[in-house]
Amino acid sequence: MALCTLEAVTKDYAMGEVRVPALQGVSVQIEAGEFTAFAGPSGSGKTTLLNLVGLLDVPTTGTVRMEGQDVKALSGHALGRLRARRIGFIFQSFNLIPVLTAFENVELALRLAGEHGPDNGDRVRKALVDVGLERFMDRRPSQMSGGQQQRVAIARALVKRPALVIADEPTANLDSKNGEAILEDMRRMNVEHGATFIFSTHDKMVIEHASRVVHIMDGKVLQDERRTPRPLPPRPPANGTPGDGTAA
Amino acid sequence: MSDMGLILRLAFRNLFRNLRRTVITSGAIVAGVAVLIGGMGLVDGLDENVLRANEQAMTGHVLLRPDGYPTDGRSLPLEQAVPLPAELVSRLDSDPRIQSWTPRTWFQGRAVSGVDGMTVRAFTYDDAREAATFARERWVLKGAWPDGPGQVVVGQWLAGLLELEPGADLVLEARTRAGAINALGLRVTGIVHTGTPAADRVIWVPQQTGELLIVPEGAVSHVALRLDRRAQADAVVAALAGTGWTATTASWEARDLLALNAFRRKAISLVVLVLLLIAGTGIANTVIMAAYERIREVGTLRAMGMTTGGIRALFLVEGAVLGMSAGLVGALLGGTLVAWFSAHGIDLSGAADQVGDLAMSSTLYMRFSWGPILAALAFGVVVSVLASIYPANHAARLNPADAVRAD
Known part of the structure; x- marks a missing residue:
């Protein structure tokens, strides 16, 4: 069974009295373990597609299934619960909660997922160690660099072991060196933990890391391309994070 | 999502994100709560002041008058004074709640000192009973209480007008109970300051001297009772019904002033209500600004699974925490003020002229009690939460897909 399926999905937005089609009959199937890029220029509809896959929005027509379940039949509360437990999000502008430390931001995902086990602390620490932030757990976002x-x-998205991670242009606000390092981190999570990633981008460097690229244009799928991603370099030393060391 | 610990943590920390704005917004709540506590402490203190002044110098806890005797305190018809019946005396002496009682025979007269003369009020008294019934130990006496015939004590305010000092002479003119005009030359042995302006405007005439001046033939116009506790007053009044004498409590005697205080209490409540409405507007503004500034955070929390109820609770708790913090500061300020003045008092002796014949103590002690403090705190929190409802609903209705990418 596919992890996520979109069948003949359309999405219209109302702009005054005019209805603007953002997606026009898109059908895509995402399998578990994929590292998929939705690629296309600004306004092509890739963010709208991500919103639907991430259960942040519902289609105007067509069907979105998450692990076989038609999301249109779910209430807002049930969608929220599903997002909390099964989907992790990574945003272009990071979207960390500024009044919480790195540790608390990651822990937040577990608490919102309803996970209050005694091993939460260990899970949060491990998630932060996996992304090389063992020395930055007590820092607030304002005390950290963009990378x-x-x-x-990323740690926040993965700590609850979601079925799917949605990344909306995750490297757009980073310099190329940090962007590359972030993509390698995501790739490692994909390869080592089997996490399924879907991300949107229009950056060629980012697309090189994807094993599948769905090209979107004017709200339609132009091409669905399976490809061999760029090889993953060896993991950097445990105590180093590229471009870090001082707060931004 | 009903993780209240998480919501409380976020709400507390969010208050410190824009500390200056939080402090400014809190100002009105702080002021409202402090004014409420201080104002209520002041009016409660005024109530106590009026009651204490009556009890300690004028009426005792309970006052008896012959049935039909005027209760307005202005007319003092000597002909309506009557001798104390033996049965009443027996009941007063046998009631264990009555610590002591003292008869007074009030009359009006004219005091002449040198070329100055003025209409005055005076009463005859039994020295031993008077000392047992009223708090003489709290009064300031310049000179001494009379110890022989032809001697009187004059209230401080009256002595000031007539320029009397201990040892001075005055002539007191009055009608006898039978209606004849009489006058006596008297020696002033003391000037008394009771702290109750109404009592400081009269002349104390010992019974022995009063017999010569007004010839009351044992008639008494008032009997003041001192009880174990003020709370017993209503029961004692009820027990003395049907004696031919009308019994009233000190609070009934002060009913006009107490009614005025009740009006003051309402006026203060109105001022506080306006202050808290202003505070509510400020809090609503602060929380709605927070909601607009944090659209992306709200979207992120929604994307991560926080329910609309959780978002609503987050902003409501933030408003409540703001109200509670500001309320605590206001309660601390107001409570400290009231506690200080309940211990040290406010000297009103400079305003004695304005007080006139009203039975009020010249030292006002605010009354400290937890009731107004808790009520003010609760009111501050309720106002804050009510003011946060609209912004909280606004935040909860945000579409997460749009909100996560808001600028």
């Missing part, structure tokens, strides 16, 4: 903040966001 470090995005790593916290």
Whole structure:
């Protein structure tokens, strides 16, 4: 069974009295373990597609299934519960909660997922160690660089072991060196933990890391391309994070 | 999502994100709560002041008058004074709640000192009973209490007007109970300051001297009772019904002033209500600004699974925490003020002229009690939560797909 399926999905937005089609009959199937990029220029509909896959929005017509379940039949509360437990999010602007430390931001994902086990602390620490932030757990976002903040966001998305991680242009606000490092982190999570990633981008460097690229244009799928991603370099030393060391 | 610990943590920390704004917003709540506590402490203190002044110098806890005797305190018809019946005396002496009692025979007269003369009020008294019934130990006496015939004590305010000092002479003119005009030359042995302006405007005439001046033939116009506790007053009044004498409590005697205080209490409540409405507007503004500034955070929390109820609770708790913090500061300020003045008092002796014949103590002690403090705190929190409902609903209705990418 596919992890996520979109069948003949359309999505219209109302702009005054005019209805603007953002997606026009898109059908895509995401399998578990994929590292998929939705690629396309600004306004192509890739963010709208991510919103639907991430259960942040519902289609105007068509069907979105998450692990076989038609999401249109779910209430807002049930969608929220599903997002909390099965989907992790990584945003272009990191979207960390500024009044919480790195540790608390990651722990937040577990608490919102309803996980209050005694091993939560260990899970949070491990998630932060996996992204090389063992020395930054007590720092607030304002005390970290952009790259470090995005790593916290990755740890936050993955700590609850979600079925799917949605990343909306995760490297757009980072310099190329940090962007590359973030992508390698995401790739490692994909390879080592089997986490399924879907991300949107229009950056060629980012697309090189994807094993599948769905090209979107004017709200339609232009091409669905399976490809061999760029080889993953060896993991860097445990106590180093590229471009970090001082707060941004 | 009902993780209240998480919501409380977020709400507390969010208050410190824009500390200056939080402090400014809190100002009105602080002021409202402090004014409420201080104002209520002041009015409660005024109530106590009025009652204490009556009890300690004028009426005792319970006052008896012959049935039909005027209760307005202005007319003092000597002909309506009557001798104390033996049965009443027996009941007063046998009631264990009555610590002591003292008869007074009030009359009006004219005091002449040198070329100055003025209409005055005076009463005859039994020295031993008077000392047992009223708090003489709290009064300030310049000179001495009379110990022989032809001697009187004059209230401080009256002595000031007539320029009397201990040892001075005055002539007191009055009608006898039978209606004849009489006058006596008297020696002033003391000037008394009771702290109750109404009592400081009269002349104390010992019974022995009063017999010569007004010839009351044992008639008494008032009997003041001192009880074990003020709370017993209503029961004692009820027990003395049907004696031919009308019994009233000190609070009944002060009913006009107490009614005025009740009006003051309402006026203060109105001022506080306006202050808290202003505070509510400020809090609503602060929370709605917070909601607009944190659209992306709200979207992120929604994306991560926080329910609309959780978002609503987050902003409501933030408003409540703001109200509670500001309320605590206001309660601390107001409570400290009231506690200080309940211990040290406010000297009103400079305003004695304005007080006139009203039975009020010249030292006002605010009354400290936890009731107004807790009520003010609760009111501050309720106002804050009510003010946060609209912004909380606004935040909860945000579409997470749009909110996560808001600027």
